[in-house]
Amino acid sequence: MNPCHAALDTLLIRYINLFKDQTTKLPSVTFESPWPSPCSANTPEHQDKPQKSYWKPIERNELNLFSDLEKALEINFHPDIKTFYGSFWSNGVCVEREDINFSLIQIWNEEDETHLKENLLGHAFAKIKARLPLTFFIGCTYGDEIICLDQETGKIVLEKPGRLSHKTLSPSLESFLISLNPTTDPYEA
Numbered sequence: 001m002n003p004c005h006a007a008l009d010t011l012l013i014r015y016i017n018l019f020k021d022q023t024t025k026l027p028s029v030t031f032e033s034p035w036p037s038p039c040s041a042n043t044p045e046h047q048d049k050p051q052k053s054y055w056k057p058i059e060r061n062e063l064n065l066f067s068d069l070e071k072a073l074e075i076n077f078h079p080d081i082k083t084f085y086g087s088f089w090s091n092g093v094c095v096e097r098e099d100i101n102f103s104l105i106q107i108w109n110e111e112d113e114t115h116l117k118e119n120l121l122g123h124a125f126a127k128i129k130a131r132l133p134l135t136f137f138i139g140c141t142y143g144d145e146i147i148c149l150d151q152e153t154g155k156i157v158l159e160k161p162g163r164l165s166h167k168t169l170s171p172s173l174e175s176f177l178i179s180l181n182p183t184t185d186p187y188e189a
Contacts, residue, residue, distance in 0.1 A: 004083040007177035011104075012057040015093045015182035022184055026054040029091050029187065037109040038089040057090035057106075065113065069121055073128075080173040081136045081149050085116065094185035095139075100158070100169070102141045103187050104180075126162045135165060138173075149173055 001009075019027045026041055030052045041054040063086045066077050090106035107113045120136055127134050135157060139147035148157050148165065156176040157165035170176035 002083050003174045004080050004177070005087045007174045008084065008087055009057075009059075011095070011177050011180055011182065012088065012090060012093065015095075016056055018182050018184060026056050027091065027093075027184075028052050028054045035109065035111075037091075037112075039091065039108070055091050057088040060087065060089050062086040066117070066120075069117055069124075072121070073124055075134070075151070077136070078149060078151050078154055080154055081138070081151075084138055084149070084173060085113075092187040094183045094187055095180040096183055097179050097181060100141065100147075101183070101185075102139045102147055104139045104147075105137065123161070130162060132162075132164050135159065 016026065019025060030050050032050050034051050035053075037053070037055065038060070039055045039058045041056055063079075063082045065086045066082060070077055085107055088106060089108065091108055092106050093104050095102065095104055105116070107116060123137060124134060134151035135148035136151065137146045137148045138156075141147070141158075145158050145160055147169065148159055149155075150157050150165065154172055155168050156170040156173060158167040158169055159165040170179060
């Protein structure tokens with residue numbers, strides 16, 4: 001198994017176990033209207049009311065999800081970003097470590113995947129236009145910073161959107177994911 005995939009899998013298992021230990025339930029998310037996902041553990045009851053959906057990550061192994069973006073940008077994405085977004089259908093998860101609390105982004109369904117690709121493309125164009133090193137976001141702090149994977153080095157960095165990264169958080173995605181502790185804070189996309 002790919003080391004990044006294994007580290008993400010372990011983190012998501014720890015996240016689900018934390019919820020089961022503290023609430024005896026799976027994590028949940030509420031949508032204004034039904035928004036189905038392969039990771040939903042229940043089916044919507046009413047089509048016209050906000051829906052609480054219990055969920056758990058479902059493995060998907062789709063490592064070619066960025067092939068169109070790679071063609072458009074004329075680059076090959078770092079393999080870790082492909083693994084990070086292509087390994088599971090999942091809601092985002094809240095995590096922490098001694099120096100930072102934030103939300104890790106994941107892909108809920110195919111429509112969410114489309115939105116993510118559009119946002120990643122916009123982020124990449126802004127970086128290219130500003131002549132900054134190319135990064136791909138994987139998480140958001142509770143302030144105005146984002147957690148990114150550096151395309152060239154694979155390091156995990158902290159930056160403000162459209163700016164040069166200002167702090168290295170980890171030498172690799174694998175070691176970064178291993179360093180995180182899940183929380184039961186509500187995920188906000």
